[in-house]
Amino acid sequence: MAEDEADEALVGRVAGGDRRAFGRLMxxxxxxxxxxAxxxxxxxxxxxxIAQEAFLRVWTRAGSFDPARARFTTWLYRIVVNLAIDQRRRPAHAEIDAAGEIAASDPEPLxxxxxxxxxxxxxxxxxxxxxxxxxxxxxxxMEGLSGREAAAAMEISEKAFESLLIRGRAAVKAACRAREETVGGARDDR
Structure with a gap:
């Protein structure tokens, strides 16, 4: 198998049960x-x-992949995003990451x-x-997809994607601005 074989060709081989092609995609x-995720x-x-479940779906559904409709990565993004959204809807458990980080013993630059x-x-x-x-x-x-690619991965129109992106950006900016005002106000109170 060629190292530079296109993803779409590998998916075709995966549909035929080729484990080596599947391993290469992974x-x-x-x-x-x-x-x-x-x-x-x-x-x-x-x-x-989520990523493992996504690749399990690639393995089991490779025959349904249509390279005329999308690139493999777009199809993979769609699978991962849908699984991640589904996971997010489930009841949350406390993460070990929430415990925070242990401070380094040496001072870091400001x-x-x-x-x-x-x-x-x-x-x-x-x-x-x-x-x-x-x-x-x-x-x-964060992933650098174009609007068209991201819309395809989410299975929505480019216009709907643009609307989601605009609202998301505005919410992130507002949250960061509010945090900055809160942090700035706390500093001023000292």
């Missing part, structure tokens, strides 16, 4: 599946399970701390979005 795209579901603990806090604020704001807005923001801004 090698190429498992990281992407985990990353998207974690960002959309908001849970590192669930991301591996810039690194500020950047980390800003990133955490954005991640928190994105995690608080409704599932479909969160998926739109993750696919477009």
């Amino acid at each position: 090698e190429r795209h498992m990281g992407l599946a985990i990353r998207v 974690q960002k959309v579901a908001g849970s590192a603990a669930d991301a591996d399970d 810039g690194v701390l500020v950047a980390r806090e800003e990133r955490r604020a954005v991640d928190t704001a994105v995690a608080a979005l409704p599932a479909r807005q969160r998926a739109a923001v993750v696919l477009f801004h």
Whole structure:
């Protein structure tokens, strides 16, 4: 099997039961599946399970993949996003990640701390979005898909995707602005 064989050709081989082709697809795209699952579901603990379930569906449904309708990655994004949204709807369990981080013994530069806090604020704001807005923001801004690709992955029109993205961005900006005002106000009270 050629290392540079197209994903779509590999899916065709997977539909015929080729385990090596399936393994190659997993090698190429498992990281992407985990990353998207974690960002959309908001849970590192669930991301591996979601990604594995997504690839199980690739294995069992490879015959239904139509390369004329979408690229393999678009199909995979669709599977992962749907599974992550479904997972998010289930009752939540407390994550070990919620315990926080152990502080390093050596002091970090202020810039690194500020950047980390800003990133955490954005991640928190994105995690608080409704599932479909969160998926739109993750696919477009964090995964770098075009509007057309992300809309296809979510199985919605480009106009509907654009609307979700606009609302998601506005909510993230508002949450970050409110946090900044709260943090800034707390600093002023000292």
